[in-house]
Amino acid sequence: MTIIDEPLALESGETYAEKPLGILTRPQAQGGWKDWVSTVDHKKIGIMYGVAAMFFFVVGGFEALLIRTQLAFPDQGFLSADLYNQIFTMHGVTMVFLFIMPLAAAFANYLIPLQIGARDVAFPRLNALSFWVWLSGAIFLNTSWIVGGGGANCGWFCYSPNSGIVFSPTHGVDFYAIGLLITGIASLVSAVNLIVTCLNMRAPGMDLMRMPVLTWMLLVTQFLLAFALPVITVALLLLLFDRTFDSQFFDPDAGADPLLWQHLFWIFGHPEVYIIILPSFGIISEVIPTFSRKPIFGYTAMVFSGIAIGFMGWGVWAHHMFVSGIGPISVAAFSLATMFIAVPTGVKILNWLTTMWGGKLHFTTAMLFATGTVAMFTIGGLSGVTHSLAPADTQQTDTYYIVAHFHYVIFGGGVLGLFAGAYFWWPKVFGHFLNERRGKINFWAMLIGFNLTFGPMHVLGLQGMSRRIDTYSAGYGFDFWNLMSTIGSYLIAVSVLVFFYNVWKSKKEAVDLPPPGPDPWDARSLEWSVPSPTPEHNFDEVPQVESFDHWWFQKYEIDDDGKVVRIAETEAVAQDGSATGVHLPSPSFWPLVLAIGLPLIGYGIIFNLWLCVVGGLLTGGAIYAWVFEPVDDPDAGHGHDDHHDDEDGDDELAAVGAGSTGDEEGEG
Amino acid sequence: MSEATAVTETHDDHHPSDWEYVKIAGILAVLTTIEVLTYFESVFTFFETRWILLTTLFVLMIVKFWLVARMFMHLKQDKPILSQSFAAGLALATGVYIVALLAFNFFSA
C-alpha cells in the first residue's frame, strides 16, 4: 500500500483534490447525500439517529396496531398464532432497540458536546460508525420478514428452550440474535465514545458537578450500556451457537439449564430499562426548570439519584424471574432490592415537582409533555412497586397488568419525555419551531390515547387476562376493556400522525415566521448560547464556564434581595456563529463501509459461510483503511496556526497515536 | 479537574526500569510454578481441605493479576481514574456473576 504524500504542483496554483489512491482521501463533500454518509459531525449524526428512530417508531407502531386490532374483539384470528407471536416479538424488539434507544442516542449525540462546551465528541469517526452499524443492524433485523421466514417469534426476551432450533425452526431467531449483536456493537462503541467525551472534553470551568442534569443522566446511561451490553452479547452468542453449531448451552435434555439464558438476559435487561428511562429523566430535568423559570430543585440530589439508579439497577434483575423457580431465598433478596430502587426515583419525582412549585409555569408543548412524563411515570412506578412484592407479582406476572406497567414507564415516561425533548430542542436543531397549537393537539391526543390504551390493561391483567396470547375467548369479561384499549391505540396513531404533520407543516411555515434566534425559550444551558440552527463548529469561542447554569447567569443575576435580575440581552451575550476557519474533524467513508460488512457476515452465518468472508474482508479492510487514512485532509480549512504534529500528512500513525482524528479540540 | 490538563508524558522517574520488569516477570513465574505444583499429588496432600487449596489458588491468582495490572499496565503510575474505571467493571462483573451463581445454588454442597 503506497501512499503518495506530495501533491503534484499545478500550474494554476490550485491544490490537488484527489490522491491517486483515491480511497484514502478524506471526503470533501459540502452537501448532499455524500456529506451525510461521510459526516462525522455529532449534530448530523444525531439528526440521522432521530430520523431513523422515528421511522422505526412507525414500524413498531404498525406492529402494535396489528396486535390491538386482533385483540379488539374476542376469538379473532386474522393473524395466526405464529404470526401474532412474530408481531408482538418484533414490536417489542423494534420499539426498544430500534426506536427508543436510538432516539435517546439522537439527543445524546446532538446535545452532549454542546452542553459541555465542546466542538464534537472524543472520537468523531467512531461516532459515525455507531450510527451506521446500528442502522445496518436495524435493517438486517427487519429483513428477517423477507428472507428469514418471518420475524423472530420468541418474544423480545426470547426465552430458551423455546428459542432453539426445535421450537423456532425458521431463521427469525437467528436474525434476532445477529441483529441485536450488531446493534449492540454500535451502542457499546457509542457508550465508550460519550463517556470519554464527558470525562475529557469539557470546556474550561465545566466541572463534573456543573454539567447539566441531562448530560449527567446520559453519562450514567452510557456506563449502563457499556457494562450491560457485553452480558447480552454473550447470551446472544450462546443462543446463536446453539442454533447454528449445535452447541449445548440451553438444551435441557443435554443437561443444560434454560435459566442461564434468563439470568444473562435480565442482567442486561434490567439495566436496559434504566438505559431507556434515564435520558427522558434528563430531558425533563432541562425542560421543567426552563418553563418554571426556576433552577432545578436539588441539582446534587438529581445527579446522585441518577447515579444511584444506575448502580442499584444491577441488583434487581431477577424480579423478572420471580416465578421461574429460582427459589425463595433469591426471590426474597431480589424483592427487597427492587423495593429499594424506588427511593432514588422518588427523589427525582419530588425534585421535579418542587422545581415547578412556586415557579412561573409556561405550559408550552414541551412542558406539557414533560409534566405528562412525570405523571405517567409515577403511575407506572406505582404499579412497579406492586410488582416488587413477590407474592403479588406471582399473580401479576405474565398478565396484562405487567404490560400496563411497562408501557406506563416506557411510553408514558420514556416516550413522552423524548417528545418533550423534540419540541424543546427543535428550534435549536432545525432553526424553526414546531407549531405550538398543533403540538398541543399532538400532546393531548397522545396522552388520552395512551391512557385509554394502557390504563384498562391494569384491570384486564388483574382480572386474569394472560399476556402474549393471540386471542381470548368471549365470556371472560375481557371484551369491553380490550375494545377500549384498541380505540386508544388508534388515537395514539392519530397523535403520531399529527406529530409528523406538524413536522412537515412547521417547516413549510417557517419561511414566513421570524427565526427563533439562539435562545427562544430563555433557557439555562450552553447550547442556547449559540445560533439556531447550531453552527457546524458549535462555539465561536469555547466558553469559560463559571457555574452551573452558566448561560443563564450570562443573562441574569441574583441581586442582594434574592431576586432574579436581567443583566444582559440575549443577543449581546450569545455567540453569533461567525467564526471562520475553525478546525473540525474530517469526514470519512470508512465507518459506513465497515458497517456494511457486518450484516454480510450475519447473512453468511445464516445462509452461506462465503458471505462471511466477503463481509469480513469489507470490515477488516475498512478497519485498516480507517487506521491509516490521513488524520486530516490537507485541504480542510485551517484558519489558525496549526498545532498539528504532522504538517505534511506523512505520519499516518498520528491518526492512531494521537486520536482518531487528532483534531477534536478546535481552536476558537 | 475541569481545566484542560496537558496529557502527561508516559515516562517519568517512577516508571520501572527494564530490569525491574524482568524481576516482576520472575515473580510471576515463581507464582505460576507454585500454582501448578498444587495440582500434583505429592503437593496436593498438603492441602487438607478443598477450601485451603481454593484460597491458596485464588490468592496466588489475585497477586498475579494485581502485579500485571499495577506494574505492566502502569496503573500504579497512572491517574486513579483509570484504576477506578477498571475496578468498576471488575467489581460489577464479580458481584453480578457471583449473585447469579448463587441463584443457581452453585456454591451449595
Add this chain to the structure above:
Amino acid sequence: MSSATATADTHHDHDPHATNTGISNNKLAMWLFLSTECLLFGALISTYLLYKTRGNGGVLPTDIFDIPFTSVSSFVLLMSSLTMVLALSAVARGDMDRGKAWLLVTAMLGGVFIGGQVYEFTSFYREGLGYTSNPAASAFYTLTGFHGVHVSLGIVMLMSLWVSAQQGKLTPNNAETVEIVGLYWHFVDIVWIFIFTVIYLIPPA
C-alpha cells in the same frame, strides 16, 4: 462576546490534545473498553462454572486436562507480557530496533500460545470432547475460544505495529499507540491468569 471567553482558548492553543483528566482520549477509551470486557469474560466464565460438571454421560474437560502442557503455554503467555512492556519501554526511549524486536517476540509468543491451544483442542477432540458433546464441552471451548480470538486479534495488532515500524511509520511519537495495544495484550493475559486458575487448576470437587 464576553471577554472572559477569549482567555479560554489559550489553554487549547498550547495543547490541542489537552483533556480534563490529563489522560489521552485513546488511553481512557481502551481502559473503559477493557473494563467492559470483564463483563463479557465473566459471563463466559460463569457459564463454564455452571456447566463444568454437566457431561451428559460423556467426557468432561476436567477429565482430560493436561496441566503440564497448559502450564507451559500459560507461562509463555505470561512472559509475552514481559516482552510487551520491554517493547514499549524501548519504543518510548527511541530504541526502535529493540522495540521492533520485542514486538515481534511478543507476537511470536502469542503465536506459540495459540498453537498450544490449537494442539490442546485437537487432542481433546480426539479424546472425545467435541464442541457439541455436552454443555461442559460447549462452555469450555466457547470460553477458551473467545480468549483465543482475543489473543489472535492482539497478534494482528502487534504485527501491524511491527510492519509499521519496519516501514518507518511507527516512531517514538507513537509510543502511546504501543502502550494502548500493550494494555489490550496485558488484559488478555490477565484473563488467562484467571481462566488458568479457575478452569484448569481447581480440581473437581
